[in-house]
Amino acid sequence: MDDRRPLRIGVLGCASIAERQILPALARMPEARVTAVASRSAARAHEFAARFGGTPVHGYERLLERGDVDAVYIPLPAALHAEWTERALRGGRHVLVEKPLTTGREETARLAALARSLGLRLMENRMFAHHPQHTRVRELIANGAVGKLRTLSAALAFPPRPPDDIRYDPALGGGALLDVGYYPVQAAMMLLPGSLTVAGAVLHHDTGAGVDTGGDVLLRGEGDVAAHLTFGFRHAYRSRYEVWGSRGRIILDRAFTPPSTWQPVLHLEQQDREERLALSPANHYQAALECFVRAVRDDGAERAALETALDDAVRCASLLDAVRAAASAYAP
CATH class of the missing domain: 3.30.360.10 (Dihydrodipicolinate Reductase; domain 2)
Structure with missing residues (x-):
């Protein structure tokens, strides 16, 4: 990737969090730009692209086929995170995905290992931290x-x-x-x-x-x-x-x-x-985006922080699984 140009980001899904917080924050960052926005609704994709830039794309698969996307931002519902994170990683894209990375520890650990094996950055968007x-x-x-x-x-x-x-x-x-x-x-x-x-x-x-x-x-x-x-x-x-x-x-x-x-x-x-x-x-939304972009651009400190955060994503998924199990064990 040419470090002299902005990181080219494709957006998979037109969720409220993307509309209200993430894409406005991205618009203020010269080091990154939206190049494509995908939705299952062609009208929704056109609406987002008109507001935030990039090419409207009808369907998530078509965005991953494009040659002008370095990284993918995924604000889809939690149950869809694992599928589309894996597809993006296997397509050679770095991934920023809204929390939780997946709905369980097993899938979260598997995707963390996959990203590392491919030399790609994977970040769960834990923006508040x-x-x-x-x-x-x-x-x-x-x-x-x-x-x-x-x-x-x-x-x-x-x-x-x-x-x-x-x-x-x-x-x-x-x-x-x-x-x-x-x-x-x-x-x-x-x-x-x-x-x-x-x-x-x-x-x-x-x-x-x-x-x-x-x-x-x-x-x-x-x-x-x-x-x-x-x-x-x-x-x-x-x-x-x-x-x-x-x-x-x-x-x-x-x-x-x-x-x-x-x-x-x-x-x-x-x-x-x-x-x-x-x-x-x-603005913790913009701070999280800046961390992701710097890690993709091979900033040593941010890459190390991202690796720790990925371990934390697995650890958190384990705790959430344990909470669910404990609650089930004592349910009336």
Whole structure:
């Protein structure tokens, strides 16, 4: 690939996340550009191409046949990720795919191994983790601001969606665990040291939904650290985590869903004082895209970070599988 020209990206699917966040962020990046947009609807492909650039393509297969696509962005429903990620990789394209990379550990591990065997970059779009607010939290923990870690509580939830929302379709990989449970699990992986195991889990199934609509999970970390995670689309809105240690605690609101204009504020509470640390706004969607592009262009540091993130994708998929198994074991 010629490093002097922008990375040529093909988009497989015209999902809401692509329309609202990813493609506008891509448009602001001189080092990458959209060259093709594919949809099962020709009209939808033309609409996206008119707004964000590139050639409209009717059908996902036809996009992968093009010669002007270096990498593929996949915002399709979760159940379609494995198929189209594999097709793109076998077609010689680097892949950025929305979370979760697949619906289970086995497929995630297989695709990670495939990408590595082909010398291609594969990135699960865990965009929230690219926000610098989490770097600051990790620095505070490392510097002893909360003392010895004891507990993490994390939650991402919002009210019910319209009945025809794809989150309620089991055939498309719907359900709260994969859609929003992913975020608190990733927060636990990001903030707690060492390995994590599932100590208990409950998945809620509201009448007529057909999928899990919420859940509560207890994770056991190394030593005496635990994480209590809540998620779903059956609650009032919440996007927050709290790290609680022997000397204090850190609270972060809008932890998973900060708009690019949002000014994060870390609440640091200790025995004799409370401090509010205001941070700068940031666009974590664009930060994730920049990481992907740099890794494709063989930036050594970003390639190493991407390899670690791919291992984390497999690790997270294992935990999500374990949550599902634990919840099934104790279902009434």
